[in-house]
Amino acid sequence: MKYIIREMYPQEYPLLAEFLYESIFQRENETPFPKTIIQNPELQVYIQDFGTLKDDFCLCAEVDHKLAGAVWVRNIHGYGNIDDETPEFAISLFKEYRGCGIGT
Incomplete structure (x- = not known):
């Protein structure tokens, strides 16, 4: 499967x-789970704004x-928080x- 990895454009962030x-x-x-589960505050921290x-x-x-697919980092206090300096990875x-090997 042919694919490219690129920076996500801001207009795509809603995805x-x-x-x-x-x-x-x-x-x-x-x-x-219902798709509304992502509205929970503990999950919203990963994508809100x-x-x-x-x-x-x-x-x-x-x-x-x-x-x-997407891979994103954000410095938050989520499920994998290590410290205030290390962003979480999703x-x-x-x-x-x-x-298909895309995630590798």
Whole structure:
């Protein structure tokens, strides 16, 4: 599969909501979480007003001119917080692009 990795454009930042949902671990045999789960404050910190904090940065994977995935960092107090100096890292691929080596 041919893909490119590039910086995400600010006008594409709203798509981080979809990537955030896709990044949530969900077991295959269980009922999926409702998409509204990303409205929870503990998840919103990953994407709300993305691009306004000094350490916000996002790369995306593009396949046939469509976004297939994203990896973004943000200095927040989320699930993987280490300290005030280390940004958190999130990576997400739409299901149809998983297993193709894009995330590596």
